[in-house]
Structure formats: structure tokens, C-alpha cells
Amino acid sequence: MARITVKHRHGQSFDIQVRGYPLVSDEPVTLGGDDEGPTPTELMVAGLAACAADEVVKCLMDAALTYDLTEIGADFAWDAGGRRVASIRLSVTLPEEINENTRQKVMMAMLSCPARKMLSEPPNVEYELKAGGIPSLMGPGLGGSSWPDEAPPDVDAQD
Secondary structure (H helix, E strand, O other): OOOEEEEEEEOOEEEEEEOOEEEEEOOOHHHOOOOOOOOHHHHHHHHHHHHHHHHHHHHHHHOOOOOOOOEEEEEEEEEOOOOEEEEEEEEEEOOOOOOHHHHHHHHHHHHOOHHHHHHHOOOOOOEEEEEOOEEEEEOOOOOOOOOOOOOOOOOOOOO
């Protein structure tokens, strides 16, 4: 199983290590953070966009088309009442015109992204807490609520 490590820095700021690559996550000042990096939610949306971009570029490479200036924009709407991302729109900008057949292949490539599949078919998530050498485990079938009553906000309210 792959491992990502997240360590507290200060306040609501965290160092993240992914295969040796460093990232920082923080909350905006308006939510009590120092705004030293994207929020955890923004990182998740960015991961979806990067996954789609990777699939699009592979599709363009297979078709022997230009892909160097390919860009994916990710816009998302925040549902403050539900404390979650309500919708995401990924927009692809390609450096040159493509025919309808290739357009359909590019769209299918975006849909084949593993991050999108993870959203469509959520994995089992277990939560393990080790405190004072005593482990506790929570997850599906392990007892406890599936969602806390009051989840902390992690992005500014979106209009």
C-alpha cells in the first residue's frame, strides 16, 4: 500500500510528503490559517485536474498531436451548508484544433482518470488512532459514525 505522510507544522499548516515530493497545506487567513498553501479540498480538486490532464496528454501523444501547451482548469463550487464540494468543472484547452473523433477520445480519456473513478466508486477508508501506544481503528463495519456531526470547514465560502 502506498503511503503519504502529513505532519503538523504550526496552526493549521501541514507538511505533506508524497513519494519524497514536498507539499504544504494550510487554511486561508479567514478560516484561522496562515494561507501558506492550498487547502486539503483544493489539493483534492487539483489532484483530479492533474489526473485528467495526464490522461488527456497520453491520448494526444497516442494520436501524435501537439500537447505541450495543454491546460486543464478546475472550477469548483462549495456547498457551505453541506460542508463539501458540490460540483467540479474541468476545462481542457488544447494548443491546436482536433477532429470530432479525437475530441471524443480526449473526453473519454478524461473520464478514465483513476481519481475520477475513486470519486465514482469510493474506496473503503479506515481511520486509525495511536495515542499513548494504544491503537483504535474506525471505519466501515468497525463501529462509530461514518461522518462527524460538525465537519470543520476547509475552504472559503464560494458564491
